[in-house]
Amino acid sequence: MTVTQLDCRSYFNHLSVGIMIGTFAALTGCSQAQKRSSSTSNVSAADSEDAKAEEIEAKAKKAAKNYKVSVSSARKYFQLVAETEEAQSGQASSTIKLASKSGSSVLGVVSITDRAKGGVVVNYLIGGLTGGQDHGFHIHEKGNCDSEDGSSAGAHYNPEKKEHGDKATENHHAGDMGNITANSSGVAVVPKLNALVLKGIALEDLDKTAIIVHEKVDDLSTADTGNAGARWACGVIKVTPSEEE
Ligand SMILES: [Cu+2]
Numbered sequence: 001m002t003v004t005q006l007d008c009r010s011y012f013n014h015l016s017v018g019i020m021i022g023t024f025a026a027l028t029g030c031s032q033a034q035k036r037s038s039s040t041s042n043v044s045a046a047d048s049e050d051a052k053a054e055e056i057e058a059k060a061k062k063a064a065k066n067y068k069v070s071v072s073s074a075r076k077y078f079q080l081v082a083e084t085e086e087a088q089s090g091q092a093s094s095t096i097k098l099a100s101k102s103g104s105s106v107l108g109v110v111s112i113t114d115r116a117k118g119g120v121v122v123n124y125l126i127g128g129l130t131g132g133q134d135h136g137f138h139i140h141e142k143g144n145c146d147s148e149d150g151s152s153a154g155a156h157y158n159p160e161k162k163e164h165g166d167k168a169t170e171n172h173h174a175g176d177m178g179n180i181t182a183n184s185s186g187v188a189v190v191p192k193l194n195a196l197v198l199k200g201i202a203l204e205d206l207d208k209t210a211i212i213v214h215e216k217v218d219d220l221s222t223a224d225t226g227n228a229g230a231r232w233a234c235g236v237i238k239v240t241p242s243e244e245e
Pocket of ligand 1: 136137138139140156212214228
């Protein structure tokens with residue numbers, strides 16, 4: 001049997017175990033140059049994965065301090081943001097930092113990414129909540145978090161003039177994101193990839209609106225607020241048109 005140059009190269013491209021490459025090369029007579037080139041590309045792929053993991057670890061440690069959350073919660077958030085951006089390759093993203101309001105100690109970060117097939121994916125990492133409780137989570141219509149109680153963010157984002165409600169149903173404000181669930185340490189982190197998707201909205205529609213985290217659970221029905229209580233955190237959504245990839 002004769003192994004062509006092409007066969008040899010494509011075989012290497014699919015191998016990751018050095019010893020198997022060596023054995024195959026010895027059996028088929030593939031050149032040292034090809035072996036070297038293959039192992040270099042395998043090493044750089046591994047290096048790139050290591051670099052990504054290190055970057056996530058560094059961000060997680062910093063966020064853990066900034067937002068008073070565990071490193072493991074922060075790691076989960078950054079991993080899911082990275083997976084989202086990989087899945088929605090080339091789509092715009094915006095990161096929103098939340099400031100405490102109404103005397104709470106709620107802090108956190110939210111990432112919104114356009115979906116290739118429409119809508120946006122929302123990832124979040126929020127600390128300082130009431131342990132084991134759900135908290136209303138909305139987009140409000142004004143990109144202004146200046147007031148002490150978050151009232152400057154106005155009412156729910158609702159361009160279609162619908163009723164407040166459950167985002168799983170037809171009739172709800174575009175800014176109704178339901179509730180986020182705090183763990184026993186008062187931290188809410190997005191549970192899995194695409195756990196929170198808002199359909200019918202593009203990121204640019206949300207320019208100069210705000211994210212609000214509430215004191216209480218949103219009952220998903222009471223007009224116009226879901227009876228979710230005080231505004232415990234607020235962050236302005238800013239979308240810059242020429243954002244980096
Ligand atoms: Cu709200």
